[in-house]
Amino acid sequence: MMSANERAFEAAVRTHSRELFRYAYWLCRDRGRAEDLVQDAFARAWSSWADLRDAGARRSWLYTIVRNEFLRGLEKKQLDYDDRDVSDIDVAVESRPDIAIDLRRALEALPESLREPLLLQVLGGFSGGEIAGMLSTTEGAVMTRLTRARQAVRRLLERGLMGQEMAQ
Amino acid sequence: MNCLEFRRELLANPGATGAEAQEHALGCAACADFRARTLALDAEIAELLDVPVPEGLEERVLEAHRTGRRDSRRRFLAMAASVAGVTVVGSGVFVAMRDDPAALAGIDFVIEEEANAILTAKAPQPQDLVRVSLALGLELPPQLGDIRYIGTCPFRGSIAHHLIVTTPQGKATLLLLPELPAQRRGTATSRGLRALVKPAGRGSATVVAESTQGLERIEGMVWRSRTRGGARLTASARTGSDHGQGSEPRRRRPPRFRG
Ligand SMILES: [Zn+2]
Numbered sequence: 387m388m389s390a391n392e393r394a395f396e397a398a399v400r401t402h403s404r405e406l407f408r409y410a411y412w413l414c415r416d417r418g419r420a421e422d423l424v425q426d427a428f429a430r431a432w433s434s435w436a437d438l439r440d441a442g443a444r445r446s447w448l449y450t451i452v453r454n455e456f457l458r459g460l461e462k463k464q465l466d467y468d469d470r471d472v473s474d475i476d477v478a479v480e481s482r483p484d485i486a487i488d489l490r491r492a493l494e495a496l497p498e499s500l501r502e503p504l505l506l507q508v509l510g511g512f513s514g515g516e517i518a519g520m521l522s523t524t525e526g527a528v529m530t531r532l533t534r535a536r537q538a539v540r541r542l543l544e545r546g547l548m549g550q551e552m553a554q
Numbered sequence: 555m556n557c558l559e560f561r562r563e564l565l566a567n568p569g570a571t572g573a574e575a576q577e578h579a580l581g582c583a584a585c586a587d588f589r590a591r592t593l594a595l596d597a598e599i600a601e602l603l604d605v606p607v608p609e610g611l612e613e614r615v616l617e618a619h620r621t622g623r624r625d626s627r628r629r630f631l632a633m634a635a636s637v638a639g640v641t642v643v644g645s646g647v648f649v650a651m652r653d654d655p656a657a658l659a660g661i662d663f664v665i666e667e668e669a670n671a672i673l674t675a676k677a678p679q680p681q682d683l684v685r686v687s688l689a690l691g692l693e694l695p696p697q698l699g700d701i702r703y704i705g706t707c708p709f710r711g712s713i714a715h716h717l718i719v720t721t722p723q724g725k726a727t728l729l730l731l732p733e734l735p736a737q738r739r740g741t742a743t744s745r746g747l748r749a750l751v752k753p754a755g756r757g758s759a760t761v762v763a764e765s766t767q768g769l770e771r772i773e774g775m776v777w778r779s780r781t782r783g784g785a786r787l788t789a790s791a792r793t794g795s796d797h798g799q800g801s802e803p804r805r806r807r808p809p810r811f812r813g
Binding site for chain 1: 562565566567568592595596598599600602603604605607608611612614615616618619665668669670672673
């Protein structure tokens, strides 16, 4: 007989493994390691499963565990973050559709501090407040990073952002 | 709400802008357009992030949970890697003979550093590019394609004049290396890209393209033997039209740098 906890755990594995794999993959960009991160995260989650009272918080809790497992591998407690002001100039720049480098490379080129909130928002569908909780920062800082992340992606994708024209 | 505030809010969370923002977009065509493109880009990002998940992942997680051991996939992977390791070492000798290390460095640059080079680039100096290509005796004819990016960046311990061009055969990167001589022509294939390094003047240039065909097309245009004098890339306006390099300098237009 499975206990209620066992059943809830199994349901969580079936519901969240795939999205956690994707998140782990974009943290480490290695499929084998991403799977290990998911397995280790669930092992860790199980060890304190009974303590988690709020089932509604389970999903963001699992994301946080994956992230902690990833950081443990790096022997880092926190990613290097930089919350300088968003540059107004970039926001005002018009986007152009032509692509100088592909989107994958643009995302890979983002600093972790910008890529991670973007992952959590686009992939995880978390709100600014939830992301702030997961990254131990303020919602304002998260929003700033999200803005900067998209600016950086756009800059990478936009041709001719470099301004001047070649001689006519 | 002004345009700047609107764009800030939009970039922070394109999927959930507030009432004020909605109102702004109704009255501002430029911002409405900006929003459409931002949403389109987000959709592309979402699609890219949605990587395939390995078959049987959930079962392996549950199996590990039941047995208290991490699943065998890891051991299997380790084993596969060691077998692959032998193959890699074996073919490495062959690869080393065939692939030119300087050309390989061009491919590594494109994969690992090019995006950062663009991100951190300062304002471009097209006139520098004109000067450098002249000095190297290289041409950058308009048929080459659209130049999407011009910048300078460090490469193999010297300064590279870095161009990204879109050609009929796809995207290509050119690194003009005035201070880096090459002994001979060398090529490499790696990570889905094809690269060429070749002497040019007192330096060299590296081309990285998506196919051999694309590479050879660029090589044929850039290293084209000239009548005499330097390259004719140039706009006579920038380099001065005083010395007739080639007979009809004004007939040739520089590559398009659409802006
Ligand atoms: Zn506006």
